[in-house]
Amino acid sequence: MKPSEQPVPFLDLKQQHQALKPALLAVFEQALDNAAFVGGPQLAGFETEFAAYCGVAHCAGVSNGTDALRLALQGLGLGPGFLAITVPNTFIATTEAVSLAGGRFAFVDIDPATSLMDMDLLEAELARRFAAADASLRPRVVIPVHLYGQCPDMDALNRLAATYELLVLEDAAQAQGASVNDRRAGGLGHAAAFSFYAGKNLGGLGEAGAVTSDDAGVIERVKMLREHGQKEKYIHRLEGSNARLDAIQAGFLRVKLTHLEDWNRKRRAIAQAYDQAFAACGWIRPVVLRPGGVPSRHLYVIHVTRRDALAEHLKALNIHTGLHYPLPLHLQECYAHLGLGPGSFPRAERAAEELLSLPLFPEMTEEQIRRVIDGVLSFEVGA
Ligand SMILES: Cc1ncc(COP(=O)(O)O)c(C=O)c1O
Incomplete structure (x- = not known):
């Protein structure tokens, strides 16, 4: 097949792992030799290195990003019935x-x-709720x-959080290496949750996640909660629950963390090439970047009116x-009980109809970028 006939995949994980194969196999062999499958130096090493990378004091490796969010909420001390505000387009x-x-949760548009949380709408929502x-x-x-x-406008968010005495938990699942005014995601609120699902910018070979925080107490609680609430064995x-990160995944993540900066740089260069190519086309609206931020470019998303036709094309x-x-x-069947019908969050609804994610991964060739x-x-816009 000529290159021009081969598929351009949305994401190609095979190439990345082929290149890292010797280092990943060494982690696997070491685990077999030591039979250290849970906890141990690989986990501690990853936690130290990822905390340093994010510029925070503490990190706890956990089983996946969903558990990272859950354990972070619990680690922050939130108990039954608390209310969280987030966005509907996540x-x-x-x-x-x-x-x-x-x-419980509620949304702002x-x-x-x-496509990020609108801080003016959040401010209005908080004023209404606290009145x-x-x-x-x-x-x-x-x-x-x-x-x-x-990252959204974290300065504005942290100001509002201070005014209303709110906690801020970053859902940083897609933002390994992103920063705002030289401060990395993971250290922009009271705590942050990361996913290292295989397709993320930093991905394990399976499931993995982490919670970061400058608050030692939060991370201490997360470390207990990930292991049945115990600090000493059988003393709960x-x-x-069981939400541990396998030592072997921590080892794989340590190998990959040393490449993350390079991969993110490549992602940004590809995204910039897309931005430049689409700049003159009024019918293509790429997601706009906020000033002062350096994104991780996990996904490259455009908005177009005839999205389904473009995807077919x-x-x-x-x-x-x-x-x-x-x-x-808010329009998912499982949340029908919330009674939030169409029109509740019109901006998120419109975005969902118009968004399209284009192929983006660090190993993309010039030929693949050009074909996209x-x-x-x-x-043909009008066709
Ligand atoms: C925004 C966001 N939050 C949370 C998660 C959950 O992470 P995981 O799939 O590791 O549980 C993901 C991952 O898909 C995500 O993209």
Whole structure:
């Protein structure tokens, strides 16, 4: 097959792992030799190195990103019935974690340009809720989602959090290495939750996650909660669960962490090439980057009116695309009981109809990048 006929995958994990094979196999062999499968030096090493990378004091490795969110909420001391505010255009893990931690959630709409939490809308929502006599309407925590690898206006959010005495938990699942004014995701709130699902910028060979925080108490609680609430064996101070990070995954992540900066740089260069190529086309609206931020470019997302037709057009050219995410959370069947019908969050709803994620991974070739650009530009808008 000529390169021009081969599929352009949405994501190609094989190449990355081929290149790292000797180092990853060494981790595996060491685990077999030591039979150290849980905890131990690999876990401690990863926690130290990832905390340093994020510029925070503490890190706890956990089983996946959903558990990281749940354990972070519990580690922050939030108990049954707490209310969290987040956005409706996120992966469902964000709200699942709130429910799993015994909380409730409410949404605010997004800034249509960046697809991130709109801080003016948040301010209005907080003013309304804190003016109400009903104390159950008052949130205890805000969960900003660093969607596609970009952080929202964290200065504005932290100011509001200080005013209303709210906790801030970053959903940083997509933002390993992203920063705002030279401060990395993971250290921009009271705690942060990361996913290292295989397709993330930093991904394990399976499931993995982490919680970061400058608060030693939060991380101490998370470390207990991930291991049945125990500090000493069979002495359970809290009721927890099993949410440990395998030592072998921690070892794989340590290998990959040394490449993350390089991979993120490559992602940003590809995204910039897309931005430049689409700049003159009024019908293509790439997600706008906020000033002062360096995104991790986990996903490259454009908005177009005839999204499904463009996706079909690219598919016919053997170019694979994705949708992140096609249905906002408030319109999901599992949340029908919330009674939030169409029109509740019009910006998130419109974004869901118009968004399209284009292929983006560090190993993309010039030829693949060119094919994506040419493929998009060859779409007849009015056809
Ligand atoms: C925004 C967001 N939050 C949370 C998660 C949950 O992470 P995991 O799949 O590791 O449980 C993901 C991962 O898909 C995500 O993208």
